[in-house]
Amino acid sequence: MCGITGIVDTLGAREIDAGQLERMNNAQWHRGPDEGSIHLEPGVGFGHRRLSIIDIATGQQPLFNEDGSVVVVFNGEIYNYQSLIPELQALGHVFHTKSDTEVIVHAWESWGEDCLQRFRGMFAFALWDRNRQTLFLARDRMGVKPLHYALLDDGRLVFGSELKTLLAQGDLRRDLDPQAIEEYFALGYVAEPRTIFKQARKLPAGHCLLIRRGQPVPTPKPYWDVRFTLEQSITLPEAEEELVRRLRESVRLRMIAEVPLGAFLSGGVDSSSVVALMAGESDTPVNTCSIGFDEPAYNESAFAQLVADRYRTNHRLEVVGSDDFDLIDTLARLYDEPYNDSSAIPTYRVCQLARKHVTVALSGDGGDETFGGYRRYRLHLMEEKARAALPLGLRRAVFGPLGRWYPKADWAPRFLRAKTTFEAQARDSVEAYFHTMSQVREPLRSQLFTPAFKAELGGYSAIEVFRRHAGKADTDDALALIQYIDMKTYLVDDINTKVDRAAMAHSLEVREPLMDHELVEWMARLPSSLKLQGAEGKYLLKKAMEPHLPNDVLYRPKQGFAVPLARWFRGPLRQRVRDALLGERMAATGWFERKTIQSIIEQHESGARDHSVPIWSLLMFDAFMRHAAPQQ
Known part of the structure; x- marks a missing residue:
């Protein structure tokens, strides 16, 4: 690297x-x-x-x-x-x-x-x-x-x-x-x-x-693109055997090094699968490392320990405080442009830990996109079935006004929160998935920007990123379409960016066996039913790894690398948020409506709404302006 x-x-x-x-x-x-x-x-x-x-x-x-x-x-x-x-x-x-x-x-x-x-x-x-x-x-x-x-x-x-x-x-x-x-x-x-x-x-x-x-x-x-043809006819046992063979080969290729080598082990399916297969390819115990949190809701280190014990790895665990927010300025310098994935904080820490022991680490990144693992995939397919019942024009006419008029009711029982459902039914497939992936969603994003900034945009919307890629996906399969969009957007610009900058900040090389292009191409030829079956994502991967991993690791709810943003912004970062978002630097740009920002902060602090993601987005933009942007 x-x-x-x-x-x-x-x-x-x-x-x-x-x-x-x-x-x-x-x-x-x-x-x-x-x-x-x-x-x-x-x-x-x-x-x-x-x-x-x-x-x-x-x-x-x-x-x-x-x-x-x-x-x-x-x-x-x-x-x-x-x-x-x-x-x-x-x-x-x-x-x-x-x-x-x-x-x-x-x-x-x-x-x-x-x-x-x-x-x-x-x-x-x-x-x-x-x-x-x-x-x-x-x-x-x-x-x-x-x-x-x-x-x-x-x-x-x-x-x-x-x-x-x-x-x-x-x-x-x-x-x-x-x-x-x-x-x-x-x-x-x-x-x-x-x-x-x-x-x-x-x-x-x-x-x-x-x-x-x-x-x-x-x-x-x-010079390359992935095609979700979904045409390969194969039985489940055959697919399981072939997947394990391909995974072993991909892992083996990435274990070539003349320096100490190890792996990240989060306790999730992807990194656990990589570690299990590494153990089979190594004559010595695999070096593994995990980050734990002092807040139980965010801590999955016990599952990583299950895998470490099974394969007798040289396992290192480091527990970090859930209030590890001192990295905000460090991240702004690392990424060189605005970047709001808060999981960059624990990613930075796990790379820091790994570099104390190894120079190369294998990761499980890319598994959700390749094997169909995100919870949002299941929800999107459920929405798609409902959308298929009526033509788009009729859905827009009926559900569009309902979505606009129905109040946002985060406080209400779930069965009364119909606004999101109405809005989803008024969209086409790409619009719906763009809304799912949006950090600051409409209409809040429109309210956030000033008329002067909107004039500079000239009508441009970020949904064009998704539409551009959807036009090249060459598939009418609902799951394949959003997998393709994710591989072209979220995987490259969020996940890979996050890992590259966090790892290289510590001079650590990270290798991703689950992003091997031959493996990705093979998975794209398999029917979507082998990736998402009912409510079970990564269906094929989990079935293939049953002989190698505990069921508690394979079939537990997905957790992810989360940090407690909502609590931070109502507690230890409350004043910092106000100083940054309502300060002169953001105002001087002329791009943001101060009243909207004030409303976002007050609603969040009162508990009326959870605006943690928009606040984090604004906070990281302010950090970028301090460290990398020209003086306005």
Whole structure:
């Protein structure tokens, strides 16, 4: 795991400022504290920070081909590199290292852009081919590793693993993108390809960008997508056997390392499955770590201990206080743009714990999206059955007004809380799922923004992110559609972003066996009934893992990495919320209605409504403004 950065003149061969490049590289020191190097040639500057994992002795970067005409900087792991080396040697390539990085330069020489089809792993890399005068940027299929870039006003292109590297260069315009702000308050993150800054972009997952010097910079193009065909006919026992075989292979590939290796163990199905299969592939006890909370409602460490005891792992548990809110400013600096997933706090802590004992940790991330595990999937399918009973036009006419007129009654018995049901029936499938995933929902989001800010938006709504991906999903299956949307949005921009920044803050490499693209493709061919059956999510995974895990782990209610936001904002953070959200910094933007913010705070403090998510979103936006945004 590493950090990459660079400056390339897309128009000619102007000299690259070595001082700028060094600043960019040092801005991501935390991603690779073991070594740091830069490469300069006319019009090209590459920087690399290294966290040594594979081929520690000779795998330094930037790395070159035999004659030095191709250079690469690379972040991630190519898990199948050992099988590609002899194939490339047979084509005449001479290897000078035993690293997966060198596979990239030789694969590019032999297969060009198609080299991406041969790589199995998590990666973001930049490659310069001097003979072809070509820059090639690429990001892995599932978006595990990040890559940001910007075309500057003078024709230079800058790139880096994190936005802070682009900011360190100094010439990036820092004006904020109103549409990115709308996406943040709707979704809790800025959805790729946007960043919070107008001039900067994220290279989308499964995309590459090929730039030929002297030619206009094109838009990135996709080289992979997942297709939910659901066409594979297979019995349940056959599917269970095949799934375990594929999981074992995926785990085995991710256990290749020359440094201490372990796993996160939350006590949930996904991480427990990974640990169980790791134990079967290891001659020594697996290193596992868990975070526990001093508040029982948020603590699932007992279930992690069940798995640790069964497989006799070297288990480390660290209990953290439920009032662990001192990380707010740290998180704002880590993420470089507004990001509101509060589970980033325990994720930061578990990465901090893991790094005390290992350099590489396997995780269970991606399991909910791949296997169909979220509770919201079941609820969405229930709503879809109801929506199917009437045409959309009639539903909008009948249920739309009912949803608007019926009062919000969080205080009332559940059978009287009909507002949400009416609203859900007035929406189409994509609208409904967007509403489910929204952090600050309509109409509150509209009430939060000033007329001036809405004018800047020009009618844009973050639902367009979901509609764009839904248009490419190529499926009419209700579960498959929202799995696809999640894989393109929530998984990449929330989960993977959270884990990458939290792990790299501690120079820890995290690997995700459940996001192996071959496993994801295979699961997408299976019928949805094997993923969600009745009220049971992850049906196939749970059945397949029954011989390997206790039923108490497999079939308990899903818990998640939650923190007690509602209590914080009525207690220890009450004054901080008021000072930040009603202070001069937020007011000076001209974007937020002070009366709406005041109402949100008062309703929450009184207990009339739970506005913890909107308050957290505003609090993290204020933290971003203090640490990363330009002065308004």
